[in-house]
Structure formats: structure tokens, C-alpha cells
Amino acid sequence: MPQVIIHKVLTNDRQRNGRLAEAVRKVVLDVLEIDETYGQVIIYEAPMYDRSNHENGKLNFVFVEITMLTGRSKEAKQLLVQRIIEQIEKIEGVSKAEINCVIHEIESENYIKGMRVST
Helix, strand or coil: CCEEEEEEECCCCHHHHHHHHHHHHHHHHHHHCCCCCCCEEEEEEECHHHCCCCCCCCCCCEEEEEEEECCCCHHHHHHHHHHHHHHHHHHHCCCHHHEEEEEEEECHHHCEECCEECC
């Protein structure tokens, strides 16, 4: 079930976006020790003029949303975020200071795939 949405500046570089999506998906599978049939990564891009940040921040910041079922340890979540940030820094060239992450944890009964509630 884990899903990762990466919001970043528009590059129109499909190959790089594909590399990033695959690298992050591999991190999710490895860290959470889940089957290959799970885990989705979505890249959303916005042009610089559609972004805003605080006075000292850069407009090429990256925002990462991770949605997953509850029950993972604090250490597992920390490792997941750390390794995702490392991949973004490596592939996108954005410094760690400009990458923000949030983890949304949901109960299994609140995840619906198609018309079926997860168990």
C-alpha cells in the first residue's frame, strides 16, 4: 500500500523522473520489506512561477508525502525518509535542507483500492 508523492520543480526530464521514481520505489520496498507488487511513486512537477517559499528558501525545494498503513517503528520511518532524501539529493541535485517530508499513517480500513477496503 505505501505511496510516495514527490512534488518538485518542473524539469520535463522524463528519464530523470523515471530514475527517481524507480530509485524511491526500491527504497520503499527494501526498507519496509514489502512485496514487489506494492508501492507506488508519483512525481508531480510545477514550474518555478507556481511555487512559493519562505524568504531564505529556494524555489527548487522538494516536498515528499509518504502514505502508509500504521504500525511501522520510528526507526523504520526515519530510515525510509533518510534513504528517500538521499535519492532525491543524488538524482535531482537538491540539497537535503531543501527537501521536506511528511508521513501520513492510516488505518487499513481507511485504504480502499478499487471498491475493496484493505484488510
